[in-house]
Amino acid sequence: MTEAETDPGRSDPGRSDPGRSDPGRSAPxxxxxxxxxxxxxxxxxxxxxxxxxxxxxxxxxxxxxxxxxxxxxxxxxxxxxxxxxxxxxxxDPPAPQVRIIRSGQASVVRSEQSPFAAALLSACPAGARRDLHLLTLEPGAARHAAAHIPGAVEHVIVTAGRMRTGPEENPVEVGPGDYISFSGDVPHLYEALEPETTAVLVMEHA
CATH class of the missing domain: 1.10.260.40 (lambda repressor-like DNA-binding domains)
Known part of the structure; x- marks a missing residue:
């Protein structure tokens, strides 16, 4: 449904990763x-x-x-x-995963009756809860967030300005209209790159 960019640091599920366990050997x-x-x-x-x-x-x-x-x-x-x-x-802990849909790249469904269009960025898993937040950020010290409860996922849509966000080991720069999701159960950060940066944050809890 959507055209997404995958973070280059994310491992390819089709390739073996020596740092992860498999059924044929003991976990490191x-x-x-x-x-x-x-x-x-x-x-x-x-x-x-x-x-x-x-x-x-x-x-x-x-x-x-x-x-x-x-x-x-x-x-x-x-x-x-x-x-x-x-x-x-x-x-075999899950590797942090980052998903990005840049502004204008999502598949849009339009109305035949009015000038209305919708793009599905992320479907909510069964049994999950999502909380909605409006973020306001200014350039300066980054907000370093500790890991949340297991299974937490953060969804962010930038509405104005620019920011860096994502897992601390590999944050991504995003701007107006960009959507990014990443694991919230690992240390992560938010850092404004322009004044008056705002974003919508959806916290997903299993």
Missing amino acids: LDIIAESLRRERDRAGVSLSELAKRAGVAKSTLSQLEAGSGNPSVETLWALGVALGIPFSRLV
Whole structure:
């Protein structure tokens, strides 16, 4: 329905990525360590508290977060349940994805009865909630946002000015009429590049 630009930093799903796990080998310990630290920070629980909730020895959890040890499926599953996340987020975390539709590139459907046109930028998934915000930004320090709850997605349409936004590791410059969506459950930023920049932000929560 729409013609979209895909962020060049996004991995091609048709190609293998050595940093991601596959069924034929064990998940890399560094991925597990990074995932555990990230999810524990997001949940706001201490090492001791998470170990207690999961029924795992604190020393075992400490080793896992340090990138050592030999975690079993049962241990990782228990940690996932204690953190309220799917098992897969610990062994194969999703890469941040960015989707951009530049102004004028969306497929438009027009009315036969009035000068009215509509372009679908993003359909809301079943069971999701979307909150609407109006953003106003001025040049200066960027707004650095911490990761939101797992599965959060941010949708932004710039109405005036220019800004950089997206995952902190790979933000994108967007201008009037541009639409961008990206994972909100990773650190991200908003930075005005022109005075009186405004945008509509739709926060999607599963």
